[in-house]
Amino acid sequence: MVDIKTRFEQLIENKDWKELKVELNDIDPVQITEIIEDAPDGDDVLLFRLLNRKLAKETFQLLSHDMQEEIIESMARNVKKLSTLLNDIEPDDRTAFFEELPGTISQRLIQFLSPEERNTTIRLLGYPEDSIGRLMTPEYVAVNPEHTIEEAFAHIRVYGKDSETLNVVYIVDKEWKLVDDIRIKELILADPQQKVQDLLDYRFVALNAMDDQETAIGAFQDYDRVALPVLNSEGVLLGIVTFDDIMDVAEEESTEDFHKFGSIQQSIANPLKERAWGMYKNRIVWLLALVFVNIFSGAAISSFESLIQTVVSLVFFLPLLIDSGGNAGSQSATLMIRALAIGDVKVSDWYKLIGKEFIISFLLGVTMAAGVAAIASFRAPEIILVVALSMLLIVMTGSLIGLLLPFLFTKFRLDPATASAPLITSIADICGVLIYFSIASWIM
């Protein structure tokens, strides 16, 4: 790969377009994508236009959205080439591309599509943003259950050319309602004279076009399929969803959860490419919100002003104690958020987990109390009891808050990952300050 890269960099530098055209069309789309993405501005678009039709289609789908836009823009004057490219891209990838364009541009581009392709795209664009309808491609092969295997293959040879996958074949009745799906393996292994319906068990797993894409992730994980059919509410087959689109969705979902847990408002696609201003906007929202949560810790502390002035050493342990509560809370929130996302734990399970968390956090609290008591014995022996007892209570409170908050958010139809580490830290801080200084003024 390194050699190829250097080779192409050389050719691009020398502007040897003739040789580039030959060699570029001889490597695979993933490599081409890397070369185009790395090429200097201006050259990248020219490189793309050297590709033959098949490679152009395959490469386009792999390019970043920005690069895709650049290419389309550069082709705007060459109407014929542009419409060939747009018509060649798979409908689901095309929808994904149009999706991110400003409305007016996508409307203009849709006009370059053939009437047939246009219908498909517009239909796909009609589904809610995170619905399965947006992911599906209508490029599948359906056969009649009354055909023989041989006839089915003849049909597949004619209609299968445009199909995104032939790994699974769909069986539909006269109203195009899905009757069954069957793996190509079974058709190949069966006797050619047998009827298709003899192979069917009339059991299939299907998705609803209006359902959320997360449902699809779950279905692909439960049932090891390469593709799943998508139906409307009447059971009519509208399209299929393939596993590669689902893998992308799954990756986006976990990035989103991860980013939310770190208190980022909206998932940031690629920190290398994102603009500084966009990143600022996505980060400042939560940071400011947390400042206002933290005002309460300050208020709590100020009400203990005279106590602090008398025993200043209490302040030494303040960061340690409140952080420990936040840390224990982050741990339990982490566990719950991920378990809820994967489906290991349901909202209705919260009460089963509370008892266990009580025991665990008690054990954690006792251990940590012993630790902090050991430290205090060197530095401030007069407050050993205060810090140890506070530690135990603070760790337990933090843990239980961390456990419950993700459930609470889910209950109110918010993403459980909104219970971010920083949010839990801030809430645990308030509790920590109150517990610590209350115990201190009670004991001392």
Add this chain to the structure above:
Amino acid sequence: MVDIKTRFEQLIENKDWKELKVELNDIDPVQITEIIEDAPDGDDVLLFRLLNRKLAKETFQLLSHDMQEEIIESMARNVKKLSTLLNDIEPDDRTAFFEELPGTISQRLIQFLSPEERNTTIRLLGYPEDSIGRLMTPEYVAVNPEHTIEEAFAHIRVYGKDSETLNVVYIVDKEWKLVDDIRIKELILADPQQKVQDLLDYRFVALNAMDDQETAIGAFQDYDRVALPVLNSEGVLLGIVTFDDIMDVAEEESTEDFHKFGSIQQSIANPLKERAWGMYKNRIVWLLALVFVNIFSGAAISSFESLIQTVVSLVFFLPLLIDSGGNAGSQSATLMIRALAIGDVKVSDWYKLIGKEFIISFLLGVTMAAGVAAIASFRAPEIILVVALSMLLIVMTGSLIGLLLPFLFTKFRLDPATASAPLITSIADICGVLIYFSIASWIM
């Protein structure tokens, strides 16, 4: 599904084994799995044994590891049934199951396998724990490039029965070195009299059996394939890896990252099922380690004892200021950890991100300084300048630490997610305390 569940609960309660046998064999493995997992102890194993051979095999692979062990244990006396089941499971699922058993038990179980299956399993068990070799199944179909398509199909009909997938067919030379892979779609659509080699482009993507499983996740994301071939260092085809196994690995990886980021030592499989003691052990390690990091914040504060006694109001803003640094740091760490995990950012990119983070964190710091100044103007106007200036510097320091730590960990071959939110909070605390009180003693 709810109806089915209630129905079966009824049948199980009535111990109507005869009817259960009929109805259980009539639903699909995913439903059966749910029913078995939900059934009372003892009944679950009996239910499993009511299944016919095909369903037993399919269901076994979907059950939790604990349930799998229970079933194998219960079958220990019925040698014939046990060995049928073990031989029926797909080799890669079997390896995954054996993997988690204590060594002596898996050795005993391997003896129940047929000589052929035993070889496969032992071979699969020879690869390093997180290697692709552990994921692969040897159940693929390979054809000779000199065959015609018709001959190839005849071959596939004979040898394809045991193949995990027929979606892709592999072309090997006489030494079983991989020459190309071809989608079944292309074979079906081609002229039966054509030779297989006429269809080949001799370009393929393959994995190395000794490589890390993360490599495979990347490859599946880059190339939209259903399965990828696995080769040894000589290019000989050893087996294939299918996308469903990769989806599981990808899910585990992101759970691990998520858990690490929340300061959990080792990923916890399912918080509902995990024992309290195991969860305690996985959580206490980091909590205690962080206590010792936090000692430094305490030490830093104690060196400013007289300042604090003079201006107690400084303490009110302590949690707010140090938390803000930690929060900004968690945000940048979140972005970097995920971007490194997905591959959007490479270790060598760190210097490209520093400049941008400097700008972003400056903007964040200025906004937050304005916020905290507004709060201080109500509560402690005498320290407005101190808190505002501290906030700016603390937010910037926290952000840069959060950005750099994941790179540093990767550099030292540690998981970037070790730069957990709590760790960053604690480190940011120390910096925060020092910045805050230094500025305070300098200004006042």
